[in-house]
Amino acid sequence: MNMNHTLRYVDDHTKGLVSDLQVLIRQPSVSAKNEGLEKCAKLVCNIMKKSGIKSELLRLKKGVPPLVFGEVKSKQNPNKTLLFYNHYDVQPVEPFELWDDKPFSGKIKGNKIFGRGSSDDKGELITRIKAVESYLRTNGDVPCNVKFVVEGEEEIGSEHVELYLKKYRKKFACDAVIWEFGYVDSKNRPIISLGMKGLLYVELSKKESTRDLHSSLAVIIKNPAWRLLEAVKSLRNADGKILIKDWYKEVQSLTKKELQLIESEPFDEIGMKKEYGVKNFVANKKGKAAKQALVAEPTCNIAGFVSGYTEQGAKTVLPGSAFVKIDFRLVPNMDPKKQLARLRSHLKSKGFGDLKMTVYHGEAASKTNISDPFVSQVQESANEIYGKSILSVSSAGTGPMYAFAQVLKSPCVSIGCTHVYARIHSPNEFARLDLIKKTTKCMCRILEKFAKD
């Protein structure tokens, strides 16, 4: 196979890549609102077909968004299979008024393309489709079999991906998985991440009176916001330590190798603080401690708290109800079901059994072994294209990696084109065109190296 032709094809066909990405961005596909998912899945299917990838929509049951499956069989090396996992759904665009352009514009300004999904995850997806297209157009073949699994519920917790994996286990069979995204740091080094944290997401609510009341009644009528605040306060201390009994029981300490890796990972502490406008971190963590926390510490975070009057000016009101949304990031070996049971019994034992709890989702953390040969294949590829790369024990974020690792029994490695400050999940999300191009080339290299070894 002629690799140079393939890489040159990527350079010569940036226009097509960008216009296909625009098509995807301009199709809203907000899973939280069940908006445009079917349409977007069909678009992905069509773009794959246009690129020479056999594709189809797979279904589980009514009401569940379809999963796009793509496949190219290799003539020269049909015994190895690389699977790309991605998602076509995006986060909601709110707050709408903070966008400089329309959220689904796909507008290009200089080296950036803007719009919800431009990085997360449509930008990532397009690099992989185009890497395969580049091979097919220049060599008429791919270095090994390639499969695509593109789901539509990643941004709301991938509720059905495990069921899809189990149902289509044979169809999805592979030897390694490239994960849906990867960050590129502020010095243009791709971060190759070997794990994901898990997540438990709950909502606690309290209803006291039938409606919001005059706040003079606060002397006799209980305020549900106070009640929730007290409950939430019992979960965590000011340094971020979770106070629920046995919360850390199964957490394993990091291995020597992992600690070394974390130590060697660069961390732009000053740049990060500046970008986010913060003076110091939780518990005044610095340097190594902050890095370790990102990789290996469980969290308890208030994602939202709503009660009473929150608009402009003063309104003396006693809210009738209140709710709080809380996300807990989990680390490897923590079982979301067990943690949920611990949370329930904590609340009960502290006298908060009256609060209503809604569980939104739970998924376990996952970690790929540093010594797996696939890790070095990805790293070598990244070094060749980017000149450098960073290996990371785990991302601080969450994804259904555990399900993939368990069902497909394959190592999963994250690498991608998302700049650390690409404002994913926020207004004015963008993707950098130079990184998209480089990452497409990097995917070409990964296919080649993985096939050869």
Ligand SMILES: [Zn+2]
């Ligand atoms: Zn996302």
